[in-house]
Amino acid sequence: MKIFVTGGAGFIGSHLVRKLLREGNEVVVLDNLSTGSLDNIADVLDNPALYFTEGDVCDKNLTLKLSSGCGQMYHLAAAVGVKLIIDRPIHTIKTNIYGSEVMLETAHQHGAKLLIASTSEVYGKTEKVPFCEDDDTIYGSTTHPRWAYACSKAVDEFLSLAYYRQKGLKVLVGRFFNTIGPGQTGRYGMVVPRFIDAALKDEPIKVYGSGEQSRCFGAVWDVIRAADMLMSTEDAFGGVYNIGNDKPISIMKLAERIVELTGSKSEIVLVPYEKAYGKDFDDMMVRQPSLEKVREKTGFKPAYSLDMILQ
């Protein structure tokens, strides 16, 4: 099959591209190399089944032309990374919403199946009732610096489901949770590569906040397998699915485990959020998916434990 991947030179995209090529597909990649890099796909660049173009998914004509003949499409291109989305909220909203709209329209015109990558950030922090206009306890608050990313991805989800209902497009939404693996860089504040870099250099490992906040880290190989399984399941379209691992670990324990595994002399230091990201920054204490829906639909279960990925 001929498959179109936006963001295919990024962290998750490059793993997906390699998997699709291994399985004998032709893969067309569109990436503007803003956060991705050709280094991520250097090992497959001379594969005759790979067609790479540097360009922007928001360029409607280019996207439509390049993806002609593709029966499946994965839309992974997005403005991502905590630092980027806080520094450039307008760019984040425009890229993520318009990019998805272009992909929905493109898939519709070509009669292709489409996966839209969303995020666990859309769950926000709904703990306090009743809701008050100026609460910053929910990501829905327009004053919240991370709102641009969560909101843009939430709009992408609504748009996708509207295309499914109104136009019959075979589209599904993968709500990715924290994904880790080879090729992810610490440049945009991603916690695991940042800790491993520091540990390997015996430099202090900076844990933001109290360190008690927990996350579930999914292996990139599991994430792309789940995405692929969903795309091959006819009655998965029109649905939204959590994708990741459901075993939580606190960020402090993660730092300690990385020190242990690397035999590092690094000390672990606590840094207040405001020093790292500015004064309004706040974070979710827990982020854990239910994987029931994807399991029920496809039989997917994560194969990699955190230790296996870290090793």
Ligand code: NAD
């Ligand atoms: P990444 O930054 O490595 O990949 C994104 C890719 O998209 C990059 O190669 C970048 O150059 C490209 N890109 C950005 N804007 C573009 C544009 N306008 N046109 C063309 N290409 C563009 O990030 P990633 O971690 O691989 O994320 C992939 C997708 O998964 C994103 O949609 C992201 O929101 C989602 N996601 C990732 C995680 C995670 O933990 N990594 C978690 C939740 C959701």
